[in-house]
Amino acid sequence: xETPITKxxxxxxxxxxxxxxxxxxxxxxxxxxxxxxxxxxxxxxxSTDTIAPAVGGSFNKDIVRADESKDxxxxxxxxxxxxxxxxxxxxxxxxxxxxxxx
Amino acid sequence: xxxxxxxxxxFHEGLKKKxxxxxxxxxxxxxxxxxDSVVKPFxxxxxxxxxxxxxxxxxxxxxxxxIGPIAGVPIGIKDNILMEGKRATAGxxxxxxxIGSYDATVIKKLKDSKAVILGKTNLxxxxxxxxxxxxxxxxxxNPHDTERVPGGSSGGSAAAVAGDFSLCAFGSxxxxxxxxxxxxxxxxxxxxxxxxxxxxxxxxxASSLDQIGPFAKTVEDSAILFDAIKGYDPHDATSSKxxxxxxxxxxxxxxxxxxxxxxxxxxxxxxxxxxxDAVMNAIDVxxxxxxxxxxxxxxxxxxxxxxxxxxxxxxxxxxxxxxxGIRYGRNxxxxxxxxxxxxxxxxxxxxxxxxxxxxxxxxxxxxxxDAYYAKAQxxxxxxxxxxxxxxxxxxxxxxxxxxxxxxxxxxxxxxKVANPLSMYLSDTFTIPANFAGVPALxxxxxKYPLGGKELPIGFQIIGKPFHEKDILGxxxxxxxxxxx
Numbered sequence: 001x002e003t004p005i006t007k008x009x010x011x012x013x014x015x016x017x018x019x020x021x022x023x024x025x026x027x028x029x030x031x032x033x034x035x036x037x038x039x040x041x042x043x044x045x046x047s048t049d050t051i052a053p054a055v056g057g058s059f060n061k062d063i064v065r066a067d068e069s070k071d072x073x074x075x076x077x078x079x080x081x082x083x084x085x086x087x088x089x090x091x092x093x094x095x096x097x098x099x100x101x102x
Numbered sequence: 103x104x105x106x107x108x109x110x111x112x113f114h115e116g117l118k119k120k121x122x123x124x125x126x127x128x129x130x131x132x133x134x135x136x137x138d139s140v141v142k143p144f145x146x147x148x149x150x151x152x153x154x155x156x157x158x159x160x161x162x163x164x165x166x167x168x169i170g171p172i173a174g175v176p177i178g179i180k181d182n183i184l185m186e187g188k189r190a191t192a193g194x195x196x197x198x199x200x201i202g203s204y205d206a207t208v209i210k211k212l213k214d215s216k217a218v219i220l221g222k223t224n225l226x227x228x229x230x231x232x233x234x235x236x237x238x239x240x241x242x243x244n245p246h247d248t249e250r251v252p253g254g255s256s257g258g259s260a261a262a263v264a265g266d267f268s269l270c271a272f273g274s275x276x277x278x279x280x281x282x283x284x285x286x287x288x289x290x291x292x293x294x295x296x297x298x299x300x301x302x303x304x305x306x307x308a309s310s311l312d313q314i315g316p317f318a319k320t321v322e323d324s325a326i327l328f329d330a331i332k333g334y335d336p337h338d339a340t341s342s343k344x345x346x347x348x349x350x351x352x353x354x355x356x357x358x359x360x361x362x363x364x365x366x367x368x369x370x371x372x373x374x375x376x377x378x379d380a381v382m383n384a385i386d387v388x389x390x391x392x393x394x395x396x397x398x399x400x401x402x403x404x405x406x407x408x409x410x411x412x413x414x415x416x417x418x419x420x421x422x423x424x425x426x427g428i429r430y431g432r433n434x435x436x437x438x439x440x441x442x443x444x445x446x447x448x449x450x451x452x453x454x455x456x457x458x459x460x461x462x463x464x465x466x467x468x469x470x471x472d473a474y475y476a477k478a479q480x481x482x483x484x485x486x487x488x489x490x491x492x493x494x495x496x497x498x499x500x501x502x503x504x505x506x507x508x509x510x511x512x513x514x515x516x517x518k519v520a521n522p523l524s525m526y527l528s529d530t531f532t533i534p535a536n537f538a539g540v541p542a543l544x545x546x547x548x549k550y551p552l553g554g555k556e557l558p559i560g561f562q563i564i565g566k567p568f569h570e571k572d573i574l575g576x577x578x579x580x581x582x583x584x585x586x
Contacts, residue, residue, distance in 0.1 A: 005464065013460045016467075017419065018426070018440070020448025021456065029457050032522050036461065039523060040408045040474065046481050053479035054486060057296045057310040057539045058340040059567055065336070072337060077186065077203035083432040092428055093439045 004034045103127060105134065105266040106552065110175055110323040113269060117163060117174055124156035124163075124174030128218050131176045135220070135267050141243050143252075143262035145181050146189050147221035152176070155218045162216070171350075172330050173216040178262040178271035181222035182229055183314065184303040185209050192305045193225040193237040193255075196425050196433070196450025206303020207335045208272065208314050215330055220268055224258030227452045228422065229279055229307045231255050232528045235519055236454045244287060245552055250512040253283030256317070260287040263317045265552070270327055271317040276307045277410050278507070278532025280315045281544035285560025286512035288550035290577070291317050292324045293532075295567045296539035297342035299328075300335030308417035309340075311536040321545060321577035325350035328570060342568070349571045357575035362388055363398035363492055363500035368531055373509045380559040381506045384547040387583055388504070388576075398492040398500055402484040406533040409485070411526055412465050412478035418455075419462030425450065457522060482537050489538035493566045502572050503564040506531050507544045511557035531562065541565045543573045548584055 010030050014021055021029065075088060084091040103122050116122055132149050159174035179185065182192040184202035186209075191197045205213065212219065226236035234242045234257025244252040245265035252261040256273025260283035263271050273280045275293035284291025292315045299314045306312060316327035329348050335341040364385060369378050389395050427434055427446030434445035451459070465474035493499050508528055518525040535542040542564040550558040565573035 009464070010460065013463045013467075017456075017459050017463050018443040018447055019451065019456060019459070020444050025453065025456075029453070029460060032457055033461060033464070035521075035523055036411060036526075037464075040412060043405060043408050043477050043481055046402070046405060046484065048477060048480035048484070051480040051483050053476055054482040054537075055479070056340070057536075059295075059297055059342060059344075059539060060340060065339070073204055074186075077201075081200065081203060081430060083428070090429065093437055093442065095439055 005030065005037060103130070105130065108269060109320050110172060110270060110318065110326050113175060114169075114171055117159070117169065120163070124159040124218065125153060127174070128152050128156040128176050128220070131220060131268060138265075138267065140248055141245050141261050141265045141267065142240055143223050143242050143258040143265065143267050144178065144221045145191060145193070145224050145239055145258065148188060148219060152218045152220050155216060159216050159218075170215050171326050172212070174218055176218045176220050176269045177212065178220055178223040178259050178268035179209070180225050180256050180259050180271070180273040182225060182274060182305040183208060183272065184305070185219065185222075189222065190305065191222075191239070192229070193227040193239065194450065194452065194455070195238045196446065197430060198238075199431050204303065207300035207337060208331045209303065211331050217330070223256070223262055223271060226255035226257070227455050228305065228418075229255040229274055229276060230418070230454050230458055232278070232282060232525050233513070233518065234258060234283075235515065236452060238452055241515065244512050246288060246550065246554075246556070246558060247512065250514050250557070251286065253286035253512060255279040257283050259317050260284055260289060260291070263287070263289050263319060270319070270323060272314060272327075272331075273317060274304055274307070274312055274314050275536065276311045277414065277536050278529045280317065281507050281532050281542060281560070281562060282528060284317055284544040285507035285546070286558065288546045288558030288560075289317055289319055290321050290324045290546070291315065291544040292328055292570070292574070293535060293542045294328060294332065294570060295342070295541045297340050298332050298344070298541070298568060298570070300333075300338040300341050302335055302337035306421040308414045309421065310417065311414065321543065321574055321581050322350060322352070324543070325574040325578070328574070344568045346568055346571065349574050352575055352578045353571070356571070357579050358393070360501040360572055360576060361394045361396070361495065363396055363503045365400040365403065365492070365503060365505055366397050367400055367403055368505045372527065372530060373506055374511070377506055377508065377510060377559050380547045381504075381561045384561045384580070385504050387580060391583065396500060398503060400485075400488045400492060400534065402481060402488050403534040405481050406485055406537055407526060407530050409478040409481050409537065410529065410533045411461070412474050413482065415458040415462030416466050416475050417462070419459045419466065422455065422459060454522065485534055485537045489534070489540060501566065501569070502576055505562045505564060507560040507562050511559060535562075535564050540567050541570045541573055543577050545577050545580065
């Protein structure tokens with residue numbers, strides 16, 4: 001299908017996926033992914049030039065609903081799961097870092 | 103009262119005749135779970151809650167009031183389905199301390215029916231796996247042979263029912279996660295039509311494929327459970343408004359008139375001969391009793407596995423982005439947001455989840471999207487078209503398809519862990535029904551009593567969308583015929 005996935009590409013994917021992997025696991029996953037992607041090359045045998053891609057799995061023709069707010073959830077149950085909350089707000093570390101030059 | 107002989111129907115009749123109380127039966131199941139240190143189908147138990155509901159049901163009976171068909175029935179719930187105030191780990195360390203903040207629609211329906219929820223059952227982490235070996239907590243064993251896996255990802259639910267730790271159970275099926283463990287454990291599993299059962303409150307794996315469905319000892323019990331949970335739900339945008347009546351009432355005339363198909367492509371490669379022979383013998387039972395059976399072709403099903411392991415990881419990489427250490431529990435003391443993400447996800451997710459997220463991120467990334475994701479979605483269209491054609495009864499099509507569930511019997515622990523691709527291949531016959539969205543029933547070719555030293559083999563009856571009545575009817579007919 002394509003050239004095998006490289007170590008650099010895998011490291012980029014790990015960064016994109018926001019996760020950590022130790023060196024040994026990285027090696028193993030690289031081999032696994034190469035083997036799996038190679039298996040996918042069988043799809044090259046299928047002619048799909050005139051075929052529309054599938055979208056979702058639903059048989060529904062119309063899933064539009066009224067734009068109404070509904071109180072489905074119990075607020076305290078949701079906030080209780082937050083590691084840190086201020087009243088009904090979720091506390092997170094700063095998204096932007098301070099730039100002293102500005 | 104013998105738990106191994108009990109079905110939902112017998113339990114219901116026994117309760118009404120006061121042969122036993124719901125509390126007695128529920129206590130018996132709880133005691134069996136607590137006494138077990140081998141099979142271990144459950145991750146958590148709710149003994150107090152279960153006894154409380156059982157006593158409520160006994161109170162209703164004592165007052166001479168009517169009870170519904172699943173009132174008092176002891177049930178196990180796969181731990182990726184939310185129950186308000188109860189742990190919901192999805193088999194993952196990242197959700198080890200997560201408490202469900204609301205009831206899934208299926209849970210609400212079960213509670214309204216006064217079913218007794220015993221606890222939450224084990225699963226492969228986030229339902230990714232075919233053996234339940236990927237659970238972050240413990241291994242669940244196959245009650246028929248404890249050196250072998252119960253299947254997955256709903257292995258805990260299947261082992262709970264097969265081992266008589268629960269009268270029935272619920273699981274989720276994205277690529278075979280109900281049907282494959284049902285086959286490995288010698289019980290009945292139903293993957294309903296996509297949209298027939300609400301997914302609200304099911305921790306998503308691949309949203310376009312996931313469906314909740316029942317495990318039971320008989321087809322009739324499966325139908326009773328399906329009737330209890332099906333129906334439109336405004337909380338699930340993919341829930342269908344299609345109304346269909348009860349499926350648990352067997353209709354001999356309707357069932358005998360159904361035309362059956364056997365897909366020639368499912369018996370050629372990659373299936374063990376003993377499994378193929380057993381499934382062919384099951385098909386012969388229908389043939390000998392006069393059912394009309396013809397060969398059908400599902401030529402693109404052989405590509406379903408490749409498509410699945412492109413489309414599923416793509417959806418996984420999106421769905422699991424929410425587990426970031428911010429909203430669902432944190433496993434990091436870092437101060438920077440990026441570091442919290444990385445450390446929480448790095449420590450919280452297991453190897454298979456990471457492998458699939460990386461694969462999903464790869465097939466969705468610029469430069470690879472067309473070659474993998476877009477291609478797989480086009481082949482998915484061809485797989486769906488094959489089913490549409492096979493079920494086109496106006497043009498030589500059939501009403502239901504008979505097929506194998508798995509290429510082999512339950513495998514031994516550790517046999518496929520090192521090579522994920524060999525593990526993936528055990529889903530090869532179940533994935534196509536998820537792509538087509540059609541209902542599929544997995545049932546044993548014969549009855550497999552515990553201790554019988556035989557490894558169970560199952561077969562599938564696949565139906566048209568929203569035609570669960572057809573496949574459940576055929577299953578009930580088969581059970582009566584072979585005495586299962």
